[in-house]
Amino acid sequence: MPALRTPAVLVGLLLSLLLTAPAAPAALAGPATPVPPTPPPSPDPATDRAGEAGSLVARIASARAALDALTEDLGERQELANRALADDTAARQRADEARRAAEESRRGADAAVAAAERARADVDAWITAWFQQADVLGPLSVLSGAAGPDDVAARAHLREVVTADQREALERAELARIEAANADSRARAAREEADTAAARAAEARAAADAELARVRTDTDAQSARLRELGAERDAAEARLAELEAADPALAAQRERAEAFDEAASAREAARDERIRLAATTPDAAEDPLAAAGVDTTGMSDEVRTVLERALSQLGVVYAWGGGDAEGPTLGIRDGGVADSFGDFAKTGFDCSGLMIYAFAAAGKDLPHYSGYQAEAGPRVPLAERRPGDLLFWAEDDGAGAVHHVALYLGRVNGEDQMVEAPESGKTVRITSLRLDDEIVPTVTRLL
Structure with a gap:
């Protein structure tokens, strides 16, 4: 019924007012006292350490990547130095081959000259003998001194043989002279080629030295950056170690990651050793x-x-x-x-x-x-x-x-x-x- 419910409503309203009304009339209370803001919850140290550890890991990875890139760049320059050294080696080999060829050619030329001299000596000997035996082998002597037709024929044949031998000696001498001249020309050309090869070898050696010097210069120029990157990496790793020392959970996480990497490395090392032994052991089972x-x-x-x-x-x-x-x-x-x-x-x-x-x-x-x-x-x-x-x-x-x-x-x-x-x-x-x-x-x- 409504008449019975009114007191309950009033009581409820009164209680609500009493609970919400100020302790004194507004006119006597003056300005309201400000309520201070609720302070934010205190940060979780573990969360902070994890965040910083993540940042450090990223910094370490970045420093290592930069170090690897710098080292790779210098390695590329090393390989260019390898090219210069290979050029030097090849040039020296060509110079040695050209020198040996020149020496062999000169020995051949000297032998040809000696052969020409021997051929010329043979011709001189034949000429001397011809004049000494002109009364026997001359045309008139063949007829005047003959005892008969058979003796004439024999003397004529001997004269033909001697004349043919003389012609052959003269031809040999001329051929030997030509060969000696040609051999000398070849020897001179080989010597020039050897000198050119030696000059090129010297140039290749200078280029190799210059390339190595450039590698050293580049390394010196970048060594400061290498040290800087190394210091950044070391500092980040040292700070990470401090955080792990203060937080067993972080340390355990790193230990698990390292254990995983070590296990993978151990498996690869075992595989490589097995392959190496199989490749180097005679009659290997595998x-x-x-x-x-x-x-x-x-x-x-x-x-x-x-x-x-x-x-x-x-x-x-x-x-x-x-x-x-x-x-x-x-x-x-x-x-x-x-x-x-x-x-x-x-x-x-x-x-x-x-x-x-x-x-x-x-x-x-x-x-x-x-x-x-x-x-x-x-x-x-x-x-x-x-x-x-x-x-x-x-x-x-x-x-x-x-x-x-x-x-x-x-x-x-x-x-x-x-x-x-x-x-x-x-x-x-x-x-x-x-x-x-x-x-x-x-x-x-x-x-």
């Missing part, structure tokens, strides 16, 4: 190409031999300037990146040195510069690559100077793979084919 997962269907024996020879060097250290047809050799000084890694004191391969060793098994003699190796055989489109082909990387999006070479293994578990000697500080390895901007759009097929 085929090295099968161990590497390489499909050998239709593969020639030459290609198989080259691939196995390259795989036999897995794990061998990179050494700039190292490697020849016999195997790994001591690296050389470049005054820059290679020296900073101590390549001159290591026995190993650089990228083109590994190819020299691999293809020597098939009787191929390659120069020690990747750019010249690219020209050592027919070019085939990259899309038509097959195991045993040489892969190249070059400046200017693959159109400039070649600075790296690798050996294509084929498709392994659905992925293109290759074997290479990558750069200072690393070892000969199997890795995925890098189809980046610098890969040359053709391969070189030697087999």
Whole structure:
């Protein structure tokens, strides 16, 4: 009923007013006291550490990428120095060959002169004998002193024989004189060619020295940047270590990532060692190409031999300037990146040195510069690559100077793979084919 419900409503309204009304009349209360804003919740230290750790990881990755790019750039310059050294080696070989040819030609000329002198001596002897026996072999003596017709015929025959011998001696002498003159001319030309080759060898040596000097200059100019990047990386890694020390969760996360990487590296190392042993152990139970997962269907024996020879060097250290047809050799000084890694004191391969060793098994003699190796055989489109082909990387999006070479293994578990000697500080390895901007759009097929 409404009359019964009114008190309840009033009571409720009163209570509402009492609860919401101010404690004193508005006229006596004065201005209302402002209510301070609610402070934001305190930041979670763990969240802050995780955010900073993520930023540090990004900085470390960026510094490492920049270091790798700078090192790669200097490595490209090293390979150009390799070209200069290869030119120097080839020029010196040509100079030595020309010198030997000149010496042989001079010996031939001297022999020809001696033969001409002997022929001339024979002619002189015949002339002397002719005058001494003119009373016997002269035309009148043949008739006047003859005892009869038979004696005349015998004397005439003797005169003909002597005359023929004299003519032959004269012809020999003339031919010997001509040959001596020609031999002397050839010897002079060979000497000039040897002198020219020697001059070119000196120019090639100067160019090689200049290229090495440029590498050293570039390294000096960029060493400050290398140190700066290294310091940035080290500082970020040190700060990350501090955060991990304060947060077990971050440390555990990094440990899991490192354990994952170490396990992957261990698996690759075990695989490479298995392949290497299979390639180097006589009568090995396991085929090295099968161990590497390489499909050998239709593969020639030459290609198989080259691939196995390259795989036999897995794990061998990179050494700039190292490697020849016999195997790994001591690296050389470049005054820059290679020296900073101590390549001159290591026995190993650089990228083109590994190819020299691999293809020597098939009787191929390659120069020690990747750019010249690219020209050592027919070019085939990259899309038509097959195991045993040489892969190249070059400046200017693959159109400039070649600075790296690798050996294509084929498709392994659905992925293109290759074997290479990558750069200072690393070892000969199997890795995925890098189809980046610098890969040359053709391969070189030697087999």
